[in-house]
Amino acid sequence: xxxxxxLCELGEGPLWHPLREQMFWFDINAQKLLSQNRDGxxxxxxxxxxxxxGWVSEDVLLIAGERDLFLFDLETEEVETLCLLExxxxxxxxxxxxxDPQGGFxxxxxxxxxALGAGAIYRYYRGELRKLYSDITVPNAICFPPxxxxxxxxxxxxxxxxxxxxxxxGWPNADPQVFLDLTAEGLYPDGAVIDxxxxxxxxxxxxxxxxxxxxxxxFLRAIAVDAPQTTxxxxxxxxxxxxxxxxxxxxxxxxxxxxxxxxxxxFVFEGTARGQREHQVVIS
Numbered sequence: 208x209x210x211x212x213x214l215c216e217l218g219e220g221p222l223w224h225p226l227r228e229q230m231f232w233f234d235i236n237a238q239k240l241l242s243q244n245r246d247g248x249x250x251x252x253x254x255x256x257x258x259x260x261g262w263v264s265e266d267v268l269l270i271a272g273e274r275d276l277f278l279f280d281l282e283t284e285e286v287e288t289l290c291l292l293e294x295x296x297x298x299x300x301x302x303x304x305x306x307d308p309q310g311g312f313x314x315x316x317x318x319x320x321x322a323l324g325a326g327a328i329y330r331y332y333r334g335e336l337r338k339l340y341s342d343i344t345v346p347n348a349i350c351f352p353p354x355x356x357x358x359x360x361x362x363x364x365x366x367x368x369x370x371x372x373x374x375x376x377g378w379p380n381a382d383p384q385v386f387l388d389l390t391a392e393g394l395y396p397d398g399a400v401i402d403x404x405x406x407x408x409x410x411x412x413x414x415x416x417x418x419x420x421x422x423x424x425x426f427l428r429a430i431a432v433d434a435p436q437t438t439x440x441x442x443x444x445x446x447x448x449x450x451x452x453x454x455x456x457x458x459x460x461x462x463x464x465x466x467x468x469x470x471x472x473x474f475v476f477e478g479t480a481r482g483q484r485e486h487q488v489v490i491s
Contacts, residue, residue, distance in 0.1 A: 210451055211243050213250075214471035218453035219398065220259040220304065221441035221473070225484050227265060227281075230443050232453050232473060233258050235300070240270070240279075241473075251284065256319075259304030261312045261488040269331075269488045271301035271314045276331055278490075289490070290336045292316070292329070299325060303347045303398055303439065308355030309377030310489030313339075315346020315360070328360055332377060334491050339379060347439075348399035348409060352422065353483055359386060363397060363412065366390040387424050394418075398439025402480040403447070410437040410452065415467075417452055419480075430479060434470040435463065442482020443475075450476045 215234035222231045229244040235258045242249040255273040263269050268279045274294050278287040293299050293316055304314035310332070317326035324342040328349070345363035355377065361368045370386035371379045387409075389396060397410040405422045415435045419427040434454035443449045456464065456471035464470060 208475050208477075209469065209472050210475035211241070211248065211473040212469075213241060213248070213473070214456055214469075215241075215453065215473070216471065217438070217455045217457045218471060218473060219302070219438050219455075221439055221443075221451045221453050222260050222262070222268075223441055223443035223447070223451070223482075223485055224262050224268075226262070228445065230441075230451060231260060231268070232441075232451075233260075235302075236457065251279075256300040258301040259314060261304070261306035262485060263488050263490060269306075269312055269490075271304050273297075273300050276312070276314065276336070290331060290334075292336070293327075296325075298322075302326070302345065303349050305349045305351070305400075306486040306488045307351050307358065307373075307377050308353070308486050309373075309375075310487060311377045312488045313349045313358065313360070315343060315349065317343065317345050321345060323364075330378070331488075333489055337378070340383075347397045350399045350401045350407065351486075352401050352405050353403060359399065359401075359407065361396045361399075363395050366393075366395060368396050368399070368407075368409065387420060397437065398453070400440050400442060400482065402442065402482050404480065406480060408440045408450065408480070410439050412436055412438070417450070430476055432474055434467055434472065434474070435459070436470060441485075442480070447482035447484065448478055448480070450479045450482070452476065 216236035326343040328340040348361040368387040369383040371383040372381040374380040395412040399409040418429040436455040452474045
């Protein structure tokens with residue numbers, strides 16, 4: 208079912224704001240933040256690429272942009288730089304990101320032309336931005352189980368989703384381990400979210416689906432999406448039982464778009480699972 212029919216070139220970063228009861232997501236290539244709630248559709252265009260967000264307060268989002276992490280007031284549209292991000296790498300842009308249970312915000316970067324190893328994964332926490340992992344090509348699947356003891360992420364081109372233990376403040380305190388290896392199946396992990404029961408819901412680029420895996424990495428089931436390039440799921444609604452899935456039209460040929468004209472739309476699937484409440488970003 209279609210949640211929002213606006214066709215994104217590269218839809219990403221769905222975020223349900225629990226205080227506003229409002230859905231946000233991005234069209235990365237169009238430099239837009241999109242939204243929908245009971246009052247209808249909204250969108251904001253930025254002078255640079257934006258890709259992911261976390262909520263700070265009822266009216267303020269933390270947004271990842273090309274040059275910085277910045278605070279954006281949804282009512283006044285005022286912008287305030289929180290910290291700089293790869294200003295020395297103008298060929299890079301942000302990609303997948305999510306707030307963790309400790310109040311930190313993880314963000315991955317990558318080359319605009321997807322050059323191998325040009326990106327990294329960072330974490331912002333209480334005024335500090337720290338690079339966690341280098342040599343990343345396409346960062347995705349940043350997500351956290353309910354207890355906050357682990358983090359997951361992927362470099363999509365590796366076809367592996369990683370798992371890393373976290374300390375009490377949410378910083379990695381061990382070497383990452385392979386959680387899912389999808390190479391044998393030829394699947395490419397994209398964005399992911401973990402539900403209230405610890406099940407990972409993973410968008411798989413090019414596979415027209417979101418797949419569910421339990422905490423041991425066992426495949427449970429998949430939900431078919433009427434768009435080959437699914438990008439990221441998120442749980443929404445008052446009871447967090449609606450799964451929102453973004454998608455992309457990027458690089459699809461005319462024949463594929465004829466078969467899947469809704470590519471780039473944002474989809475909704477009711478009753479698949481119950482999600483976690485999105486975590487609040489702690490600024491200081």
